Amino acid sequence: xxxxxxxxxxxxxxxxxxxxxxxxxxxxxxxxxxxxxxxxxxxxxxxxxxxxxxxxxxxxxxxxxxxxxxxxxxxxxxxxxxxxxxxxxxxxxxxxxxxxxxxxxxxxxxxxxxxxxxxxxxxxxxxxxxxxxxxxxxxxxxxxxxxxxxxxxxxxxxxxxxxxxxxxxxxxxxxxxxxxxxxxxxxxxxxxxxxxxxxxxxxxxxxxxxxxxxxxxxxxxxxxxxxxxxxxxxxxxxxxxxxxxxxxxxxxxxxxxxxxxxxxxxxxxxxxxxxxxxxxxxxxxxxxxxxxxxxxxxxxxxxxxxxxxxxxxxxxxxxxxxxxxxxxxxxxxxxx
Amino acid sequence: xxxxxxxxxxxxxxxxxxxxxxxxxxxxxxxxxxxxxxxxxxxxxxxxxxxxxxxxxxxxxxxxxxxxxxxxxxxxxxxxxxxxxxxxxxxxxxxxxxxxxxxxxxxxxxxxxxxxxxxxxxxxxxxxxxxxxxxxxxxxxxxxxxxxxxxxxxxxxxxxxxxxxxxxxxxxxxxxxxxxxxxxxxxxxxxxxxxxxxxxxxxxxxxxxxxxxxxxxxxxxxxxxxxxxxxxxxxxxxxxxxxxxxxxxxxxxxxxxxxxxxxxxxxxxxxxxxxxxxxxxxxxxxxxxxxxxxxxxxx
Amino acid sequence: xxxxxxxxxxxxxxxxxxxxxxxxxxxxxxxxxxxxxxxxxxxxxxxxxxxxxxxxxxxxxxxxxxxxxxxxxxxxxxxxxxxxxxxxxxxxxxxxxxxxxxxxxxxxxxxxxxxxxxxxxxxxxxxxxxxxxxxxxxxxxxxxxxxxxxxxxxxxxxxxxxxxxxxxxxxxxxxxxxxxxxxxxxxxxxxxxxxxxxxxxxxxxxxxxxxxxxxxxxxxxxxxxxxxxxxxxxxxxxxxxxxxxxxxxxxxxxxxxxxxxxxxxxxxxxxxxxxxxxxxxxxxxxxxxxxxxxxxxxxxxxxxxx
Numbered sequence: 001x002x003x004x005x006x007x008x009x010x011x012x013x014x015x016x017x018x019x020x021x022x023x024x025x026x027x028x029x030x031x032x033x034x035x036x037x038x039x040x041x042x043x044x045x046x047x048x049x050x051x052x053x054x055x056x057x058x059x060x061x062x063x064x065x066x067x068x069x070x071x072x073x074x075x076x077x078x079x080x081x082x083x084x085x086x087x088x089x090x091x092x093x094x095x096x097x098x099x100x101x102x103x104x105x106x107x108x109x110x111x112x113x114x115x116x117x118x119x120x121x122x123x124x125x126x127x128x129x130x131x132x133x134x135x136x137x138x139x140x141x142x143x144x145x146x147x148x149x150x151x152x153x154x155x156x157x158x159x160x161x162x163x164x165x166x167x168x169x170x171x172x173x174x175x176x177x178x179x180x181x182x183x184x185x186x187x188x189x190x191x192x193x194x195x196x197x198x199x200x201x202x203x204x205x206x207x208x209x210x211x212x213x214x215x216x217x218x219x220x221x222x223x224x225x226x227x228x229x230x231x232x233x234x235x236x237x238x239x240x241x242x243x244x245x246x247x248x249x250x251x252x253x254x255x256x257x258x259x260x261x262x263x264x265x266x267x268x269x270x271x272x273x274x275x276x277x278x279x280x281x282x283x284x285x286x287x288x289x290x291x292x293x294x295x296x297x298x299x300x301x302x303x304x305x306x307x308x309x310x311x312x313x314x315x316x317x318x319x320x321x322x323x324x325x326x327x328x329x330x331x332x333x334x335x336x
Numbered sequence: 337x338x339x340x341x342x343x344x345x346x347x348x349x350x351x352x353x354x355x356x357x358x359x360x361x362x363x364x365x366x367x368x369x370x371x372x373x374x375x376x377x378x379x380x381x382x383x384x385x386x387x388x389x390x391x392x393x394x395x396x397x398x399x400x401x402x403x404x405x406x407x408x409x410x411x412x413x414x415x416x417x418x419x420x421x422x423x424x425x426x427x428x429x430x431x432x433x434x435x436x437x438x439x440x441x442x443x444x445x446x447x448x449x450x451x452x453x454x455x456x457x458x459x460x461x462x463x464x465x466x467x468x469x470x471x472x473x474x475x476x477x478x479x480x481x482x483x484x485x486x487x488x489x490x491x492x493x494x495x496x497x498x499x500x501x502x503x504x505x506x507x508x509x510x511x512x513x514x515x516x517x518x519x520x521x522x523x524x525x526x527x528x529x530x531x532x533x534x535x536x537x538x539x540x541x542x543x544x545x546x547x548x549x550x551x552x553x554x555x556x557x558x559x560x561x562x563x564x565x566x567x568x569x570x571x572x573x574x575x576x577x578x579x580x581x582x583x584x585x586x587x588x589x590x591x592x593x594x595x596x597x598x599x600x601x602x603x604x605x606x607x608x609x610x611x612x613x614x615x616x617x618x619x620x621x622x623x624x625x626x627x628x629x630x631x632x633x634x635x
Numbered sequence: 636x637x638x639x640x641x642x643x644x645x646x647x648x649x650x651x652x653x654x655x656x657x658x659x660x661x662x663x664x665x666x667x668x669x670x671x672x673x674x675x676x677x678x679x680x681x682x683x684x685x686x687x688x689x690x691x692x693x694x695x696x697x698x699x700x701x702x703x704x705x706x707x708x709x710x711x712x713x714x715x716x717x718x719x720x721x722x723x724x725x726x727x728x729x730x731x732x733x734x735x736x737x738x739x740x741x742x743x744x745x746x747x748x749x750x751x752x753x754x755x756x757x758x759x760x761x762x763x764x765x766x767x768x769x770x771x772x773x774x775x776x777x778x779x780x781x782x783x784x785x786x787x788x789x790x791x792x793x794x795x796x797x798x799x800x801x802x803x804x805x806x807x808x809x810x811x812x813x814x815x816x817x818x819x820x821x822x823x824x825x826x827x828x829x830x831x832x833x834x835x836x837x838x839x840x841x842x843x844x845x846x847x848x849x850x851x852x853x854x855x856x857x858x859x860x861x862x863x864x865x866x867x868x869x870x871x872x873x874x875x876x877x878x879x880x881x882x883x884x885x886x887x888x889x890x891x892x893x894x895x896x897x898x899x900x901x902x903x904x905x906x907x908x909x910x911x912x913x914x915x916x917x918x919x920x921x922x923x924x925x926x927x928x929x930x931x932x933x934x935x936x937x938x939x940x941x
Contacts, residue, residue, distance in 0.1 A: 070845055095850055102847030110845075115838040120860045120934060129856075133848040165936040181846070479650035479921050481875040483882070484913050487901055488661040491909075568777055575779045576886060578901045588779070595783040595887065599791065599798075609780050620775045 018045035019189055019221045020069070020106075024081040025091070027064045027073060027245075038064045040245035040301075041081070043320070048188060051215065051222040053236035053253075055229065055268070061245035062225045063111075066191045069223075070108055071098040085189065104134040106189040107182040109211075112198045113174035117166040124162040127181055134185050149180040153210060172203035176210065183214060190215060192224040196231060208234050229272050233257065238326075241265045244301025247320050250328040261329045264302045300331070308333060362553070365629040372625025375618035382615055386434030393425065397432040398583055400424060409603060420604055421597075429590060430607050436586040437612070440501055441567035448505045448566070449559045452512030457547045459513070460520025462539070467517065474514055482507050486569060487578060495581050504569055508562065515558050519551035553630045560623035564616065571612065587612040640929050647921045654917040655705065655910075659698055662906035710911035721911040725893055729915065731801070732885070732892030736877050736919075738812045743819035743873065748866065750820070751827020755835065755862075756854070766824050773821025778880050782814045782887040799889040811888040815880050819873045827866050834862040860934065867930050874923035878916050 027039040038061040046052045054062045068079045068091060083091040085106060090098060110116040118126055127149070128142035137145065143162070150158035153176040166174060175195065182190060195211065196204040212235055215222050224235060232239055232253070239256050241249040241264060249262040260266045267286040288305035299314040300306070306313065312332050320330040367373060390397070400423035407419045417426040459467040477485070489503040523529065524547070532542050573579030574588030582589070587608045594605030685691045689700060704711055710721035754763035772781075789810065790798030796806050834840060835858050843857040844850075885894035893912050900908035932938040 072841055072844060095844075099847040099849055102845055104847060108842075108845045110838065110842055112838060116842045118839040118843065118857055118861075119937065121857070129848050129852065130846050133846070133852070167937055178842075476650050476653045479647065479924060480654050480917050481879045481920055483879040484897075484916060485657070487897075488658060488909075488913065491901060491904070492661050492664050571777060572779065572883065576883065576898050578898065591779060591783070595779075595786075598783055598787060602787065605783055605787075609784070613776050613780060616775050616777070620771075 016047050018047050019086055020046045020223070021084045022065070022069070022081070023083075025065060025068060025083060026080045027061070027068050028078045028080075029074070030076045030078070038077075038245055039068065042242075042245070042247055044240055044247070044250070046189070046221040046223055048221045049216075049219045050238065051212075051224060051236045053232040053239045054223065054225045054242055055227065055232050055239060056242035057227060060242045062227075062242050063193050065242075066108065066193050066223065066225055070102060070106070070191065071095065103130050103187075104185040105187055106191065107185070107187040108191040108193065109175075109178050109182050109195050111194040113171060113178050114198065116178060117174060119166055122163055122165055123169070123177055126166075127162070127177075127184060130181060130184050146180070146184065149184055150177070152214070153177070153180045155180075171199055172207065175199060175203075175207055179207075179211060179214070183218065186218055187220060188218075189221045190223070192222065194226050194228075195224070197226070197228070204231075205234075211235070229268065241268070246301055246317075246330065247328070248302065248330055250320070252326060255325070255327060261323070261327070261334045262331050263306045263308050263333070359552075362630045366625055369625040369628065371621045372629075375621040375625075379615065379618040379622070382434065382611065382618075383438055386431045386438055389431040390428060390435075393428050395425075395428075397424060397428045397585070406601070417607055418603055420601070426603060426607055429585065430587070430611055433585040433587050433590045433608060434611060436497065436580060436584060437567060437570060437588065438615075440497070440504070440570045440586070441563050444501055444504050444508070444566040444570070445559060445563040448509040448562060449512045449555065451505070452509040452514075453516040453548060453551065453555055455509070456513035456516030456518075457520045457543055457551060460517035461524050461543055461547050463521075470513060470517060474510055477510065483569065483572065487573065490573070490578065495578070497580060497584055500570060500573065500579050504566055508566060508569070512555060512558060512562065515554055516548075516551050519554055520547050523547055523550055557623070557627045557630050560619065560626050564619045564623065567616070567619070639932055640925070643925045643928050647925060650921055651914075651918065655702070655914055656698075658910040658913050659701055660694075662910055663694055663697070705914075710914075711907035713905055713908045716905075716908075721907045724896055724908065725911055725915060728891055728893035728896060731890060732881055732894060735808065735811055735815060735884070735890060735892065736881055738808070739815035739877055739881075740819070740870075740874065742812060743816040743823055743877075744870070746816070747820045747823025748827050748863075750824040751866075752831055752859075754824065754828040755831035758832075763828075766828075769817075770821040770825050773817040774825075778814050778818065779883050779887060781817060782810075782884065785810055785814060786887070799887070801888070801890050807888075811884050811890055814887070815877060815884045818876055818880065823866060823869065823873065826869055827862065830862040830865045831858065834858045837861070864931060864935055867927055867934065870930075871920075871924040871927045875920045878920055 022045075023043050025039055025042045026037065028035050028037050030036075040061070042061075042065060044052065054065060056062045064073070064077075067073045068077075069083050069085075071090065071093060073079055079091055081091065082089060085101060088101075090101065117123070124143060124146060127146035128137075128139060131137045131142035131145055132139065147158050147162055150162060155161055155173055155176055161169075166177070169177065175198075179195075192211070196207050199207060208231060222235075224231070226232060236253050238252050239250070240247055241256075241262065243264050248264045249256070249260065251261075256265060257269065260269050264286070267284075270284045271286060273283060286305055287307075298317055300309070300318050303309045303313040310332065316332070318330045318332050320328050321334065322328050323334070395401070401415070401419060402423050404415060404419050405423045406421050407413070407415050409418045410416070415425045415427070417430075419425055420429070455470065459470045485507045486503050489506055490499060493499040493502050520543075529542060529546060532546055533539075537545070570579055570586060571588030571591070574586045575592045577589070577592060580586045580589050590608035591605060591612065594608060597604045682691075689697055692700075701711065708722060710725065712720045713724060716724060750762065750766040750769075753760075754766050757763060786798045789796045796810055801807055835854075837858075840853060840858050843853045881892065882894035882897055884890065885892045886898060893915065896908055897912040897916075899905070900912065
């Protein structure tokens, strides 16, 4: 398969217009004690044929980026900024407008296949309703397309199994069903929220490879959110590193893994145990705990845990600076 | 660890003040519920009025004031709410009836809970035949509306206030027992039980000192509802004439009398109704408040 | 499905049997009998009466005799209403009680579910708040308080409806059915509302929204189904409440159903009558529980039929 993952490829692809554009996306939530910011001024682009990974710890706000784009933010949430799909603004659009693109032009795979499928509906009905709603297919046609898609995601005996209920499938198979459901209308953009986190380790690799193959076929743009660097390494072309709701670093996959520029990225990569590491040492960690999303404080969100911080880091929030070859970093210590 | 998921916004991590038992924390939570606290005050007032009030009257509830038959309401007269056709003071009647309603309600619930918790905690903890018997009984009896059981047993034990009390308790101890049993079953596998046993406590001591107190949370919540149930059951029966027998009265029987006289004198109905309804509302708010404050599932 | 139902029915038999047994022995153990009343009867007459009603036989024989009679739907003679057997009395009164009860259950279920759904979809709107008030009243205030109060309001003051009595007209049925339904309307509406809100927050409803199939389909096809499960499960206990309530409601509104026989029988120590009514009522509740169990099995595919 031709490489899509070096900085050169990434740079080449930047020529085409992005299918999804986020500008200054900010998501706040109203809690008992006041407002809390989950996503803070996030901007990025994704193009067709490209897999963008958003990596961060729990609580970094990464899932909320996807929810905001899909119009699924919780009732007590408030989104501002801009998210455009093929030039059309979808952030804070009305449900009617969103329903035209959700499930057809852009779709989403959720984290927990156990609870994300309706336990009271047969799988066939959950699949066909997307086709009927968006493409006006008749029930019979829709069933055929759905069966074919299930075969594509390698569910054995699909024609019989499609009439079963979700609880009669195993976890890995359920996630395949979710993937099939999301790809039925051949979306141009796919969101994936921790697609393998809830699965057995042995199944994870299968699912990732399956997903990889299918989206390359569709030449779809993919935004995948995860805390697992292994998933990123396997699937993504470009990566955004998120902390405390802000982008810390953005780079092509090879570049990030070889030369991380931001102290947080460096910490993350150093903390990942490696099979080829000969030296005997304790697992490296980033000291401190993930930031509790209290109100706004000035300065870099990572400063409290950064062992290279300077005075300026707590006083002034570093902006995301564009560096050479499509990279970016938000750190006072990174200048070029 | 789950990331932020739509529909479950993040919660602030804040550590509780050092050294506060969850029990006390629950009480604090309860005391901040103005509706519940207010209801407790009103309920206390009503209880005091019913038990202490009649002492201020120089006569008894059945004594007739022949000079003032069917007197109308006049808050400044000897009979602030008037009298009935027999010359009995209405307010005194209602306060006196309240003694029975409240006593049966609270005391009945208390005894039912006591029996239920001890049996249920033991059954849940020990398991085996004791537990089996409890759960089978529950399975079989829960198919029957308890009202009928109460009436049947009441017929056996006789139509006195004491008999009424016994028949209600005998039927209503089941629910607290089941709840306590459930708690005991989930507690008996916890490590602190093993620790206690390793430290030399007897099974009986474990039940009394560990299982029961740790079930208290849930029991408290359901006890308040039980008071409501007991009061309602007693009122039901007295209203139908198969509960409290004259000359004794409770709010239920007074409402029965009042309903019969509805077309001639509304006060006979409205006065006991008001007392009963206010009491029931108070109990409801208190029960809600207790549940919000104590029920671990709600948090 | 059929096996499931049959198994449920068999499971209910111990309960029914326990009910019959308890009723029987309680009645026999109770002090006094129907003949130890006010009227003076001579020894000889008493002996004859006891013989006629088999009260002189050992208790096991009496029980066996009773069970045999039950199998033939014969509840024995009423001891107070000498001219009638209990079966005849029940046959007279049951249709009336069932009519009122069924209407009340229907009203409670429909009104409760509608109020609950509207309340969940438009939270804190006018309908939701009014439903909340109705629920509070229906749950806290007992039916023997609401009944007379409504009688005063609609019967005495406004004179729109008869205060009591049963002449088969619709007007006479409105208040009793309403009073009987009220506690269930209250509970079902609160339950539906909470259940619907919970359902709308599930992950699978979120998935449904993400598929762009339209809000209407998300609510009615995805959210509603799961939300209905607790409500259906509640219909069993709701029947028990209706059955218990009907005893009071028939008393208040003078309705010629079997509820009043229960009260009268209890007061007069008319054993067969009380037992007959209790068994009928108990049977109705048991039947309702079986039906709701089966209904739940239909909706929830995870309920196994083994």
